[in-house]
Amino acid sequence: MGSSLEFVCWLLVAATLGTDHLTAGGCSGKCCRGRDLSCVTTDWKMDRVYGPCYCDEGCVRTKDCCFDYFTECPAQDCAVSEWSYWSGCTKPCRPTVRVRVRHIERQPKNSGQPCPRLEQKAGCREYRDHQGDHCGLNTGPAFITSIEFGKGRPKHDSYGNPLDPGFCVEFTMESRTGQCTVENRPHTLWMRYITEGFKVCVACRPPAMHNSSSCQGDGQESDKEAVLHWQAVGSPRCSGTWKKVQKTQQCNCPRQHSFLFI
Structure with missing residues (x-):
């Protein structure tokens, strides 16, 4: 017991x-x-x-x-907010950069996925100065950026009228500086695809389009054999020359060889 x-x-x-x-x-x-x-x-x-x-x-x-x-101990991935709207260009009437950001809403826990990049930059150019006046058409090289950075452009003007869809210019790439091939910042990686001898397409769209007919450096008034100059927005040392092939309504180049006038 x-x-x-x-x-x-x-x-x-x-x-x-x-x-x-x-x-x-x-x-x-x-x-x-x-x-x-x-x-x-x-x-x-x-x-x-x-x-x-x-x-x-x-x-x-x-x-x-x-x-x-x-x-x-469950893994918890990092959570971030949506991207903010793009900031304005840091300097009007000249090629520069714009920025957008997102914020961490939840830190990773227990080996969850780390937080992604919180800042993104892209080349840009304002077409009005601080007083609201048009910058005007300046002589000089064509300023270009990746076609990807043109997705957020407005489809209507400030009065709600549809914008001209623009046109495309095809060029044969003649030369480019060595700096283009070593760019490794997130907003300049597209420059690595600028290759000598390839045909490239450059879209001319508002607000870069002047008087619904041309963009700076598009070669509209140049001879077909003329060697024209271009510069990549976001890296002043990435530049080169090209020859105009033709003007078309739509761009039909591979995405990595498709650019945008700024």
Whole structure:
């Protein structure tokens, strides 16, 4: 009778200890990245054995996680907001850059996906000065940027009238500086596709279009054999020359060889 009572007492103690450990949670606040042997505690394991158990990522492979690992240590990816609107160009009436940003809404947790880039830059050019007056048509090289950066352009003018869809000019690339090939900033990677000897297409669209007929440097008044100059917006040292082939209604070049007048 005495031994039976003692056995029951031990069961009650074990049950109480088990309940206390389940309530405390072995991995609560102890989650670790990778395989970390110091990330250990003493509690119930997932195989219902009480003893040393781990709260690092490696425990999933070695099957020695604490019982609450998957509850306390789920991976949580970084969450970010939508991109803000593009800022204005830093300097009007000349090629420069514009910026847009996004913000972290949730930090990654337990080896979740890290946060992506929070800032994006693109070449741009304002067509009015600080007083609101048109900058005018300046002589000089054609300023170009990637066709990707033209997606956000307005489809209507300030009065709500549809904008002229513009036209396309095809050129044969004659030369480009070596700086184009080594650009590695996110907003200048497109310059690596500027290759000598290839045909490229450059779209002339509002607001870069002047008087609904031309863009700066499009070669409209130049002889077909004339060598014209261009410059990439976003990297002043990436520039070169090209020869005009023809003017078309639509651009029909591969995307990596399609650009936009600025």
